Amino acid sequence: MAVVVTLDDKRRRGPSLEPLLALCAEDLAACNRAITERMTSSVALIPKLADHLVGAGGKRMRPLLTIAAAKLCGYKGHDHVKLATCVEFIHSATLLHDDVVDRSDLRRGKQAAHAVWGEKASVLVGDFLFTRAFELMVEVGSLEVLGILSNASSVIAEGEVLQLTAANDTAIGEATYLEIIRAKTAKLFSAAAEIAPVLAGRPAAERAALSAYGMNLGIAFQLVDDALDYGGTLARLGKAPGDDFREGKITLPVILAFLRGDATERDFWRRTMESVEQREGDLQHALSLLERHGTLHDTLERARHYGAVARDALGLFADGAVKHAMLEAVDFAIERAH
Amino acid sequence: MAVVVTLDDKRRRGPSLEPLLALCAEDLAACNRAITERMTSSVALIPKLADHLVGAGGKRMRPLLTIAAAKLCGYKGHDHVKLATCVEFIHSATLLHDDVVDRSDLRRGKQAAHAVWGEKASVLVGDFLFTRAFELMVEVGSLEVLGILSNASSVIAEGEVLQLTAANDTAIGEATYLEIIRAKTAKLFSAAAEIAPVLAGRPAAERAALSAYGMNLGIAFQLVDDALDYGGTLARLGKAPGDDFREGKITLPVILAFLRGDATERDFWRRTMESVEQREGDLQHALSLLERHGTLHDTLERARHYGAVARDALGLFADGAVKHAMLEAVDFAIERAH
Secondary structure, three states: OHHHHHHHHHHHHOOOOHHHHHHOHHHHHHHHHHHHHHOOOOOOHHHHHHHHHHHOOOOOHHHHHHHHHHHHOOOOOOHHHHHHHHHHHHHHHHHHHHHHHHOOOEEOOEEOHHHHHOHHHHHHHHHHHHHHHHHHHHHHOOHHHHHHHHHHHHHHHHHHHHHHHHOOOOOOOHHHHHHHHHHHHHHHHHHHHHHHHHHOOOOHHHHHHHHHHHHHHHHHHHHHHHHHOOOOOHHHHOOOOOHHHHOOOOOHHHHHHHHHOOHHHHHHHHHHHHOOOOOOOHHHHHHHHHHHOOHHHHHHHHHHHHHHHHHHHHHHOOOOHHHHHHHHHHHHHHHOOO | OHHHHHHHHHHHHOOOOHHHHHHOHHHHHHHHHHHHHHOOOOOOHHHHHHHHHHHOOOOOHHHHHHHHHHHHOOOOOOHHHHHHHHHHHHHHHHHHHHHHHHOOOEEOOEEOHHHHHOHHHHHHHHHHHHHHHHHHHHHHOOHHHHHHHHHHHHHHHHHHHHHHHHOOOOOOOHHHHHHHHHHHHHHHHHHHHHHHHHHOOOOHHHHHHHHHHHHHHHHHHHHHHHHHOOOOOHHHHOOOOOHHHHOOOOOHHHHHHHHHOOHHHHHHHHHHHHOOOOOOOHHHHHHHHHHHOOHHHHHHHHHHHHHHHHHHHHHHOOOOHHHHHHHHHHHHHHHOOO
């Protein structure tokens, strides 16, 4: 009887990240140790602030991708842990800078660093993490890996600037929004996965396949996050639902609702999201507009498309536990919305 | 009773391009006259060969997009007909060159030009059409339009080269294939739609919206064509079903079947599509593999995604007959597969 309940539980739980985390547990632990070691500095504020962010955990999705992809490629060395650390540092640096730009008060379920130590410290420690990431890459010594990660870093920076100039516009449109999340989120997912076959000396087709897997998984992930922000709970998100709305952060559900709405509705979105003049009941009204135009549903449909592309990208690789866990990670990215 | 039959017929027929063609009929006729006028040359072979291709008709999808987008933007002048002509010339030039590269024997249901007049003539008359397109643009005199169309032309050329170097590889992957069809097909759809708001002096958001409409419609169109090639009839396609297979032209249904197939299946695809060594019954076997892996279905699913994005891109524009007809054109692009 107990067994039956467990099976039911599993079925209810749906796809999970656990199998991939289990397969990569040892390397992820090594990566976590490297993160702590590499954050040491005689300037005391640096490890303190960096630990607040990096040490806090988070999903570690990007280093997980590097480690998983290295396993998928049969890589036998140790440099993938260094590169996974490097990828997490790049990610953390952009988070620190992003929070300053967005003035978001919560990050990974904790107070954002800039709210504790101030904006200047956040900017500079972000720079520190970023340069330390480059030191790690140089240690590994592959010019190709350096090329992929430095290109990704520059695309992320470009994406931040594009978002700064375009994202406070409810009429931004889906294409530009997609360009932003490709740059800001998906590009690092893509690079994190692509560096593994390079390290393992695998052929160009596998490199392209893992790059595509990361890119499409990253887009799907972000779109589901966008939808969850209007439908999730604090526990699931590590941030309060409706945060994007309260901060005037324009994401796909709102972009589609704006496009599909009438003049009155567009005025509402302009007031609440562009001018960020929000009143009691606005979030409820926003949710009813998203519902009326089916935009949470359609945002998840878009995510499903990218998920399907990510799954097919792994087709070239031989079947096995790592591949199955990476496929399940795609399903998890999509279905955690249900 | 007769009325009921007509309604049933309409319902059966599903979405159609007819409403858009009807709204644009006058301008399309003017465009067709301009096409004939601008093909005149004292070198007799030029109008003869160009007429074989351009005069033969075809769907005129691209000039239709320019004309429809101009109407959607409330453009009142006459230059949109010149630009529509220009867009069709660019398209025809690339078709002439493409047929030489592909050695395809049928085009728009007729013998391809190079099969009648030889390859050299096709290459050179293609160049002629291309330069005439630029003359037309220069007559219109908008540097912005010149920028959009010259960029599109260069992207198309890049796409051709990418296809030449990558497309004889069954392991090409979906991302690279998408890059190719974006460049080869969708970019000109996008440019054709984008030049209209520029001509009409409309704001940047409408320009971006029409560019996205064209791009996503173009991708959807090409993907449905890819699926139809394995499921359509000569009458529907203007070419024989299975042509892509016989020519070893690797498209998404095959790319997905390769990714999802086992080693024996991959050997089959390599033999038939890379080496183009085909035997009796190979096409039937290919169709059974596409069926087994559901790749025609999934190619249409991918197309549906791009269709949905194209539809939403028009959200900014006021409701009206032109907008509805442009939305129906998207549905037509997708549902002609059924």
